[in-house]
Amino acid sequence: MLKFLHMSDTHLGSRQYMRDDRENDFYEAFREAMDIAIERKVDFIVHSGDLFDTWSPSNRALTEFKETALKMKEAGIPMYLIMGDHDRPKRTDYPAAKIFDFLGITLLGHDGVESTTFSKNGEEVLIVGISNLKGSRRDQLIDEYAEADLLAQSAKNSILISHQGVTGYLIDDACEADYDQLPKHFSYLAMGHVHDGAVRANSYPLFSYAGSTEMKSIREINAFLKQGKSVNLVSLENNEAHVDRIPLSKVRYQFLVESDFDHYVEDLEKTLDRYREKFNGKIPLVTLRINGTGDKEEVRRVISKYQDVNFRPPEFIAETVEIESRPGMDTASDYIKSYFTENPMLAEIAEEFYSHARQDREEALRWLREKLGLGE
Numbered sequence: 001m002l003k004f005l006h007m008s009d010t011h012l013g014s015r016q017y018m019r020d021d022r023e024n025d026f027y028e029a030f031r032e033a034m035d036i037a038i039e040r041k042v043d044f045i046v047h048s049g050d051l052f053d054t055w056s057p058s059n060r061a062l063t064e065f066k067e068t069a070l071k072m073k074e075a076g077i078p079m080y081l082i083m084g085d086h087d088r089p090k091r092t093d094y095p096a097a098k099i100f101d102f103l104g105i106t107l108l109g110h111d112g113v114e115s116t117t118f119s120k121n122g123e124e125v126l127i128v129g130i131s132n133l134k135g136s137r138r139d140q141l142i143d144e145y146a147e148a149d150l151l152a153q154s155a156k157n158s159i160l161i162s163h164q165g166v167t168g169y170l171i172d173d174a175c176e177a178d179y180d181q182l183p184k185h186f187s188y189l190a191m192g193h194v195h196d197g198a199v200r201a202n203s204y205p206l207f208s209y210a211g212s213t214e215m216k217s218i219r220e221i222n223a224f225l226k227q228g229k230s231v232n233l234v235s236l237e238n239n240e241a242h243v244d245r246i247p248l249s250k251v252r253y254q255f256l257v258e259s260d261f262d263h264y265v266e267d268l269e270k271t272l273d274r275y276r277e278k279f280n281g282k283i284p285l286v287t288l289r290i291n292g293t294g295d296k297e298e299v300r301r302v303i304s305k306y307q308d309v310n311f312r313p314p315e316f317i318a319e320t321v322e323i324e325s326r327p328g329m330d331t332a333s334d335y336i337k338s339y340f341t342e343n344p345m346l347a348e349i350a351e352e353f354y355s356h357a358r359q360d361r362e363e364a365l366r367w368l369r370e371k372l373g374l375g376e
């Protein structure tokens with residue numbers, strides 16, 4: 001039997017809300033995941049993309065990775081990985097992860113399907129990787145999956161590593177492949193990209209998004225509170241895979257508390273009380289979203305007195321002002337369209353940006369930059 005750890009979306013170097021502690025959190029989660037690999041004595045590690053937060057990581061992020069990779073080399077545990085949408089170089093640069101090949105780090109699938117074999121004591125597994133394909137490369141994806149499937153047909157044990165949106169796990173517009181288009185002959189599909197971890201029940205091949213190891217966006221809070229963050233301990237024998245989700249214990253708690261000026265303290269206390277014993281020594285981070293009108297300065301004063309909670313600057317959502325209704329103008333979308341009548345394409349971008357911004361401003365900005373080709 002072979003044993004490996006599947007992790008994903010570690011986003012090393014991510015730095016949120018201008019906070020040093022939020023950069024450290026990503027390194028800590030990564031170290032914890034790697035320590036699990038050592039404790040559980042796995043044969044190798046599979047990382048399904050977005051190892052780094054950008055294709056050009058800071059020297060700090062590279063150094064943090066080097067330290068951990070050295071430790072893994074000493075433990076004799078090699079790592080196989082692919083590039084995600086975040087860490088694939090946008091120009092003619094080299095992938096950052098490739099610098100560390102001498103430490104037993106193997107990057108797969110730079111230009112399409114690429115495979116290698118891991119063997120130990122007469123047992124063998126074929127490891128196939130396809131780095132993230134999007135934009136002009138996206139049309140290749142289904143062909144690459146077909147090519148990968150051919151390789152898997154003649155292998156006894158096989159793993160596919162892929163970093164894409166698959167239907168059922170993201171809104172359809174954001175998906176690059178239907179679940180039915182995935183290869184059928186692998187023992188295990190090691191997926192990355194979707195940050196809320198998931199193991200598909202009764203699937204063959206066994207399909208799993210390992211999920212991110214830390215929260216990249218406040219949209220991950222709900223799933224985190226329900227199921228935490230985890231890595232996958234996978235065992236492999238006779239073309240059959242079995243997964244155990246191993247929880248990460250050091251992830252900082254985050255909350256989004258939506259309330260109004262009269263109830264925010266009560267709502268905040270209720271939320272904190274419910275999870276307090278799980279904080280694990282890390283001060284939780286709270287985003288307070290307050291609807292209606294009231295004394296904003298008082299809110300800032302009240303929250304500044306909390307010693308055991310860190311707050312992001314509170315968001316104040318003013319009450320919707322009554323406006324004279326006009327026929328055919330019922331939704332925000334109607335107003336956006338009427339403003340951009342000259343240019344329907346701009347209307348479409350504005351509308352999409354608006355819907356992203358309602359959920360998460362930072363993600364919305366990233367989306368817009370990408371849409372306009374402005375890079376990171």
Ligand SMILES: [Mn+2]
Pocket residue numbers: 009049050084086193195
């Ligand atoms: Mn990611």
